[in-house]
């Protein structure tokens with residue numbers, strides 16, 4: 001059985017978890033307590049020597065790191081993977097964009113603003129720098145989405161899940177989404193896709209019981 005190692009509240013963990021849910025694939029979920037440092041524990045380092053979540057162990061027992069690589073693996077031969085060669089390359093383009101232009105800034109700004117607010121004041125200068133660094137990427141995304149319902153012209157895909165992971169928690173990073181109307185419209189459209197589940201469900205009691 002496929003097993004996803006994840007922690008609650010993480011945009012990166014959300015991505016493979018949402019794909020597994022939307023595709024209706026059977027999987028087991030193991031929660032790792034990142035705030036307590038469990039991702040660096042002996043037991044977990046034996047599973048993922050990089051010491052981070054998410055981590056996916058396929059039903060053949062092979063491991064896979066990096067949320068967007070997991071998305072690619074899960075989406076293969078499903079409606080989430082575009083059929084056209086150029087569309088597939090465009091999906092990758094946006095997935096690299098997410099990891100280089102958005103996630104490295106939205107994620108830490110959100111972490112020290114919302115997840116660990118006790119550190120907010122001490123990290124105020126860093127938070128402001130991360131917020132400023134995220135804005136050109138969000139503006140680029142907004143321009144793109146002004147002319148396209150989803151990330152790719154062919155419709156909802158693996159690229160939307162990759163981008164949604166952190167973009168949908170942008171306000172928790174202290175960046176108002178009102179400045180990005182097309183991004184806001186797209187976020188609502190993604191939440192309306194088949195079998196969508198919110199981040200708050202990841203690792204919840206009902207999730208693990210499901």
Ligand SMILES: N[C@@H](CCC(=O)N[C@@H](CS)C(=O)NCC(=O)O)C(=O)O
Pocket residue numbers: 010011012013034039051052053054065066067068099
């Ligand atoms: N680029 C990786 C990032 C993975 C990552 O940084 N995961 C965080 C949680 S979102 C983590 O495990 N942090 C704990 C640590 O770095 O020790 C991905 O997309 O999967």
